[in-house]
Each structure stands twice: as structure tokens, then as C-alpha cells.
Amino acid sequence: MGAFEPAGIAERLERIRGRIRDAAARAGRDPSGVCLVAVTKGLPAAVVPAVVAAGVADIGENRVQEAAAKRDGVGAAGARWHLIGHLQTNKAALAARTFDVVHSLDSTRIVEAIGRHREPGAPLPSLVEVDLTGIEARTGAAAGDAEAIARAVQEQPALELRGLMTVAPPGDDEAARRCFRELRGLRDRLEQALGIALPELSMGMSADFEIAVEEGATIVRIGTALLGPRPG
Numbered sequence: 630m631g632a633f634e635p636a637g638i639a640e641r642l643e644r645i646r647g648r649i650r651d652a653a654a655r656a657g658r659d660p661s662g663v664c665l666v667a668v669t670k671g672l673p674a675a676v677v678p679a680v681v682a683a684g685v686a687d688i689g690e691n692r693v694q695e696a697a698a699k700r701d702g703v704g705a706a707g708a709r710w711h712l713i714g715h716l717q718t719n720k721a722a723l724a725a726r727t728f729d730v731v732h733s734l735d736s737t738r739i740v741e742a743i744g745r746h747r748e749p750g751a752p753l754p755s756l757v758e759v760d761l762t763g764i765e766a767r768t769g770a771a772a773g774d775a776e777a778i779a780r781a782v783q784e785q786p787a788l789e790l791r792g793l794m795t796v797a798p799p800g801d802d803e804a805a806r807r808c809f810r811e812l813r814g815l816r817d818r819l820e821q822a823l824g825i826a827l828p829e830l831s832m833g834m835s836a837d838f839e840i841a842v843e844e845g846a847t848i849v850r851i852g853t854a855l856l857g858p859r860p861g
């Protein structure tokens with residue numbers, strides 16, 4: 630396991646939590662309003678219980694089958710599993726059984742597919758992923774489609790609309806900040822249009838989570854800064 634021993638995680642976690650606290654303070658925010666999701670994609674399943682033992686209960690995965698295998702295979706009671714990667718309709722049934730939060734709904738079609746497969750009873754907290762970069766081959770809905778997708782989520786009794794998610798353009802802090810501001814503005818407009826609160830803004834990764842917290846992130850998704858580089 631080498632780099633993934635719990636002690637290393639605990640140390641990195643403490644540093645990250647400190648940076649989140651500082652960023653929240655700069656923005657006059659309460660740091661307890663920021664949920665840290667540990668992104669374990671591409672890493673061995675044994676990382677998950679180590680992360681949970683270090684005190685992070687929220688686990689982010691971008692592939693449905695990888696997450697399902699890890700969820701079945703490791704003892705990580707109390708973990709909440711977040712889908713942060715693109716979802717295809719042929720994986721919707723497995724996703725509906727595997728995840729506790731879904732960040733990456735980006736079409737009405739996928740909303741209907743996962744809504745159909747989710748057991749009613751405990752609605753699945755759901756975010757609409759929006760791409761504000763226009764970078765080719767990126768997933769995420771166009772900003773102009775977000776309202777229709779959000780309304781489709783509201784129509785699914787097994788889903789609960791909670792907010793928006795985005796991935797900033799890489800390597801440019803000012804562009805990342807503009808992107809996060811734009812997502813918050815879009816969220817504010819959607820709250821008006823739909824007449825409901827959309828409390829969650831899932832934005833910020835290892836390279837830009839402090840900027841995201843300054844701009845209102847309620848969920849940051851952190852992989853490499855916490856767990857080191859992914860193999861491959």
C-alpha cells in the first residue's frame with residue numbers, strides 16, 4: 630500500500646482542512662459548510678477504509694463498475710458514495726443501487742434512466758453537471774440546458790434536486806474563478822426560476838479547491854492532493 634498508509638492520509642487531510650478553513654475565512658464563510666469528498670478513482674479498494682478511518686466519510690468515484698466493486702469489496706461502513714463521472718444509460722440501474730449522491734446528471738435522458746431505476750423511499754440527492762468551459766469532449770450540460778434538466782430531476786420522485794456541479798478549466802486560476810462564479814450565478818437564477826433552494830455547489834479539485842471555497846463551493850472533490858498521484 631506504500632503511499633496510502635493512514636498516517637500519510639491523516640497528515641495530508643489536516644493540511645487540506647487547514648487550507649479549506651483559510652479559504653472559508655477569506656470569504657467570511659463557515660468552513661463546516663464545505664464537504665470534502667475524497668476521490669478514490671483509479672486507486673485500490675483498500676484506500677477507501679483508510680480514508681474513512683482518517684475521518685472522511687464521503688468517497689468520490691467516476692466509474693460505476695469500479696465503485697460498485699469497491700463498495701462490495703471493502704469494509705467501509707458509514708461511507709457515502711458520490712458519482713462524479715459521466716453516467717451512461719446502460720449503467721443507470723447499477724448506479725442507482727451503488728451511489729448515495731450523484732453529481733453528474735447532464736441530460737434529461739440520463740435523469741429519466743436513473744430515476745426509473747432508483748428505489749423510491751430514500752430519494753437520491755442529485756446535482757446537475759454543467760460545463761462552462763466549452764472544452765471539446767467535456768461532459769456536462771450546456772448552461773442553457775440546465776433548467777430543463779433540473780426540471781426533469783424534479784419530476785422524478787426517486788431523485789432529489791440539490792444543486793449544480795462543474796469542473797473548471799485547468800491551469801488558470803482566474804479562469805477557474807470566473808467558472809465558479811458563473812456556476813453560482815446560474816444556481817441563483819435556477820433557484821428563482823424553480824422557486825426552490827439549491828444549496829449545493831460541487832466545485833473545486835486538488836488544483837483549485839481554495840478558489841472554489843472562496844466562490845461558494847459546498848462540496849470540493851479532492852483526489853491527488855489527499856491521496857497522491859493515481860497510477861497509469
Ligand SMILES: *Cc1c(COP(=O)(O)O)cnc(C)c1O
Nearest residue numbers: 668691713834835850851852853
Ligand atoms: C478526478 C476528479 C476529481 C479529483 O481530481 P484531483 O485533481 O485528483 O483532485 C474531481 N472531480 C472530478 C469530476 C474528477 O473526475
